[in-house]
Amino acid sequence: SLLNAEGRAVDEVAQRDGPDASATLTAYARLRDEWIGFTTRIASTRLRRLEQMGMGNAGIASLRARDLDAALHWLTLAGERHREAGMLAHLATTQMYLGDCLHRLGRPIEALAELEESQRILQGGSPRDLLECWELLAPLYELQGRTADALHAHKEMRAIEKQLADDQAPQRADRLRQEAEVAALIADW
Numbered sequence: 518s519l520l521n522a523e524g525r526a527v528d529e530v531a532q533r534d535g536p537d538a539s540a541t542l543t544a545y546a547r548l549r550d551e552w553i554g555f556t557t558r559i560a561s562t563r564l565r566r567l568e569q570m571g572m573g574n575a576g577i578a579s580l581r582a583r584d585l586d587a588a589l590h591w592l593t594l595a596g597e598r599h600r601e602a603g604m605l606a607h608l609a610t611t612q613m614y615l616g617d618c619l620h621r622l623g624r625p626i627e628a629l630a631e632l633e634e635s636q637r638i639l640q641g642g643s644p645r646d647l648l649e650c651w652e653l654l655a656p657l658y659e660l661q662g663r664t665a666d667a668l669h670a671h672k673e674m675r676a677i678e679k680q681l682a683d684d685q686a687p688q689r690a691d692r693l694r695q696e697a698e699v700a701a702l703i704a705d706w
């Protein structure tokens with residue numbers, strides 16, 4: 518969808534300028550407003566799954582815009598709806614962002630509960646989402662003095678990072694081979 522593409526473009530701005538840069542926060546606030554508008558418009562239809570995904574995206578954009586109250590509202594609502602509909606993958610992602618939001622709001626116990634449930638659901642799913650979940654869990658474990666759990670989280674993060682790097686190795690090798698072939702062709706001209 519166009520909103521998803523816009524979200525990816527804003528994510529690129531955040532990577533370039535930093536997540537706390539004024540332009541980044543403004544772009545995420547605009548994206549939040551667009552997702553809220555989308556969700557409000559779709560609520561009058563029978564497209565419940567689309568509405569639920571819109572709620573989750575409104576929550577994520579709110580979190581990234583540092584609008585924690587809106588993030589808490591939308592992520593809580595999306596989580597409830599995902600649970601009712603049995604949409605576990607969406608529930609896990611929503612809980613991960615809700616856990617991040619709760620941590621930022623100074624509610625580490627609730628954050629930990631959301632993140633631990635998210636981590637359990639994410640096992641065997643998207644390694645990138647699982648990596649992000651472990652990254653959010655590790656400092657919460659450290660904050661609570663649960664050093665063995667924090668160490669475990671860091672080990673899990675490292676294993677996933679290695680897996681992702683190994684998965685990308687053939688693509689990098691192909692790209693390097695293609696670049697070498699192009700360089701050879703250019704040299705022959």
